[in-house]
Amino acid sequence: MSGRHRAPAPALGSALGAALVLALVAAAFVAAQAAIGDLRVPLDLDEAVYSSQFASDVPHFAYAAHRSVGPGLVVAPITAFTSSVTALRVYLAVLSGVALFFAFFPWRRLIPGTTAALAAALFAFSWVALRFGDTVLPNYLVALGAVAAIPLLFRDKRLPLFLLFAALSLIRPTDAVYLAIPLLAAALLRKKHYTALSLAFGLAAGWLYWVVESFIRFNGPRARLSAIAHVNDASGLHFGLPRYLAALNGKETCLPTASCGSITPTVATWWLITAALVAFALYTTRNKALLLTTVITALFFAASYLLLSNWAVPRYVLPTIALLSVPAAVGLMTLVRQSRVLAVAALALVALYIGVQTTTAAQAATRTSRSLTLPLNSARALSRADIWGNCAVVGRFAPQIAYLRRCVAADMRDGLHDAYGKTTLANLTRLQRQGLRVIVSTSTRKPRPDLASWRTVTVPGPGHLRLYLSPGHAARS
DSSP: OOOOOOOOOOOOHHHHHHHHHHHHHHHHHHHHHHHHHHGGGGOHHHHHHHHTOOOOSOOOOOOOOOOOOHHHHHHHHHHHTTOOOOHHHHHHHHHHHHHHHHHHHHGGTTTTHHHHHHHHHHHHTTTHHHHTEEEESSSSHHHHHHHHHHHHHHTOOHHHHHHHHHHHHHHHHHHHHHHHHHHHHHHHHHOOHHHHHHHHHHHHHHHHHHHHHHHHHHSHHHHHHHHHHHHHHHHSSSOOOHHHHHHHTOOOOOOOOOOOOOHHHHHHHHHHHHHHHHHHHHHHHHHHHHHHHHHHHHHHHHHHHHHSSOOOOGGGGGGHHHHHHHHHHHHHHHTTOOOHHHHHHHHHHHHHHHHHHHHHHHHHHHHHHOOOOOOHHHHHHHHHTTTSSEEEEETTTTHHHHHHHHHEEEGGGGOOSSSSSSOOHHHHHHHHHHHHHEEEEEOOOOOGGGGSSSEEEOOTTTTEEHHHHHHHHHHHH
């Protein structure tokens, strides 16, 4: 008999029951995203760039070195037919629920009963997952990929592991590496060399596209990595934990130069309880190798952002939140089985957690919607000016405005260095000579003298946004 511990195969009835509970969690997650108003949030800059990649009726927007092709591929089944933001949000919300189900489904064979469903609920109803589950951003899917990878590794599912890491490398290449390193170490320690090779080959397959693209568009991998380090403010080691804990109060982004505020009692309590449950699970579980691998992978991944970048962006650490939800759920279920009093207390704690997190997600969605009213108002102003297609938008909010009006776009803050990325008169004239109606979007209060002959439109809302519209179409050269 092998000395290795194997979880007992669940009975058919209990397996079906656990799957049903997990499906209900996934459905509730989709419904919650609609309830908090997330489906009505306009596209931000990143989302507009990603959504344009395979769109049928929007020009392809060039993207900067730190972006990847994966998010555009994820939404291609929708953008190939329509550029409707509502259709995108609904599709992504449904996809987020389906992906949640399949990421946590394999865990039913490794942890008892409905613990996998509880882990899915703890992750899905964190405000970060609720807010970013239906966005055209890579982090939520990377988080679920991290969750799915561990049971695939421990059950030696080589082909699925290969495909998973190939996909993760296309969606977020550097994140795939940070996840792969501890998992490769775990596979080698377990002497599962072919499983480790499957993971490594999957990682290499995704990175091969990134390398080829780097030579074609970014002067090679070294130059691209340098550009990514510049965007990420990778100027040495940082201790970003306090900034991240402060940002987890509901801030979507905390810039390197900005204060993230103080750590609130709610966030401190959330993470102290999580840490206690994880520690309790590690102490009491029989399958320590499984949970220890999960925790080490979560912490290793978190360290890549907490130590190497001075940004504090909660969605970046979604994989850590997702991975820690598993041992936290194991610890919570172990406590629940001790007594009815503990079970009632745990149920109340989970209900309180979901209530607080859902409220925070709704507030974050509302703030983002308000901050993105300017590109929407700009698009409406261009609609009144009868501008639709055969146009180019440069400057502030350029990708969002251009996406809504089917224009070419670029944004200087996106790190682009092409003809669309700088609003010099020479570049604007070059765009006009291509037969494009040019729109310059700027928040500068002083009028631009070089655009004195252009029509000026003041966009209602905060920020003093002004649009300059070129005088008609220039002849094609």
